[in-house]
Amino acid sequence: MAASSDEFSVVVLASDLGIDARPFLSHQEGEEEQENWHDCSQYLSPDEDFSDLDLLQFFRLQGSDKHGSRIYRIVGKYFPAPVVSGERLKKYIFHKICSELSEGPFCIVYLHSAVQKEDNSPGITILRWIYEELPSDIKDRLQALYFVHPGLRSRLVFATLGRLFLSGDLYWKIKYVSRLQYLWDDIKKGEVEIPDFVKEHDDVLEHRPLTDYGIEPDSLHLSEVPSTAYSFGRYEERWQSREYMS
Numbered sequence: 001m002a003a004s005s006d007e008f009s010v011v012v013l014a015s016d017l018g019i020d021a022r023p024f025l026s027h028q029e030g031e032e033e034q035e036n037w038h039d040c041s042q043y044l045s046p047d048e049d050f051s052d053l054d055l056l057q058f059f060r061l062q063g064s065d066k067h068g069s070r071i072y073r074i075v076g077k078y079f080p081a082p083v084v085s086g087e088r089l090k091k092y093i094f095h096k097i098c099s100e101l102s103e104g105p106f107c108i109v110y111l112h113s114a115v116q117k118e119d120n121s122p123g124i125t126i127l128r129w130i131y132e133e134l135p136s137d138i139k140d141r142l143q144a145l146y147f148v149h150p151g152l153r154s155r156l157v158f159a160t161l162g163r164l165f166l167s168g169d170l171y172w173k174i175k176y177v178s179r180l181q182y183l184w185d186d187i188k189k190g191e192v193e194i195p196d197f198v199k200e201h202d203d204v205l206e207h208r209p210l211t212d213y214g215i216e217p218d219s220l221h222l223s224e225v226p227s228t229a230y231s232f233g234r235y236e237e238r239w240q241s242r243e244y245m246s
Contacts (some may be wrong), residue, residue: 017121035110044098053092054237055079055188063191069105069143071096075190076115079122086126092135107144109192112151112200131170139169146186147176151200179205 012158053059058078063069097106115121147154156165156172177183180194180202 033190046097046152048091048095048096049093053084053088057227059093059096060193061096062193065144065187065191067105067107067143067186069107070099070101071187071192071239072106072108074108074110074194075198076110076112076120077195077197079120079131081120081122082118084122086129089122089126090130093130094134103141104145105183107146108142109146109148109187111148111195111198112154113198117153128166142170142173144186145170145174146183147174148179148183149198149205150176150178150181 056074056078060073062073064070119138155176158171175186180199
């Protein structure tokens with residue numbers, strides 16, 4: 001019977017004898033790492049025009065936090081969710097990161113103030129998909145996500161479904177910031193531009209803390225309206241006095 005010309009080898013690892021298997025597996029692991037390595041330039045889209053999205057300024061590179069990480073500021077209110085597809089949003093984010101910050105650590109400051117779900121939110125499923133599609137080195141470079149003015153709905157969603165929809169590493173990088181004054185613990189003032197409407201929203205939350213929990217006390221300022229009981233009482237007294245005089 002002719003011997004096969006193909007050569008192969010079998011390596012038997014006696015793990016019970018305490019033999020270190022890493023030298024035998026290093027070559028295989030090296031190949032896997034090489035396959036998982038991503039060239040950031042492949043995510044650049046020089047032929048695609050993103051000028052319309054740049055004008056919206058919902059995703060901008062700004063200063064640095066106190067740990068030396070560059071800041072990407074996201075203003076949720078500026079994002080027109082109904083007219084921007086998830087695919088185009090992904091390409092835009094990849095293009096921005098790879099063209100503006102190809103190396104070094106960075107963080108994200110997400111301003112959730114005054115966001116409307118129907119108008120400004122692409123959905124947690126799309127956001128999860130975009131994050132999972134990011135190259136592994138970009139995920140590693142993301143140090144923190146500062147979630148400013150999260151609101152009750154967002155807190156409940158992330159508290160109940162966050163671990164299911166978000167990768168473990170991203171879930172633990174989220175830092176909830178209920179007031180701007182707490183953001184300055186990690187970021188110096190002036191390093192990130194805060195829109196006026198976000199500051200106004202912060203003032204409302206400061207004076208009406210229950211708004212954080214979806215409760216707006218006296219939102220119609222009913223305390224300033226004259227009491228109806230008093231008005232009807234006066235009318236009844238006048239009607240009775242007229243009947244008596246007649």
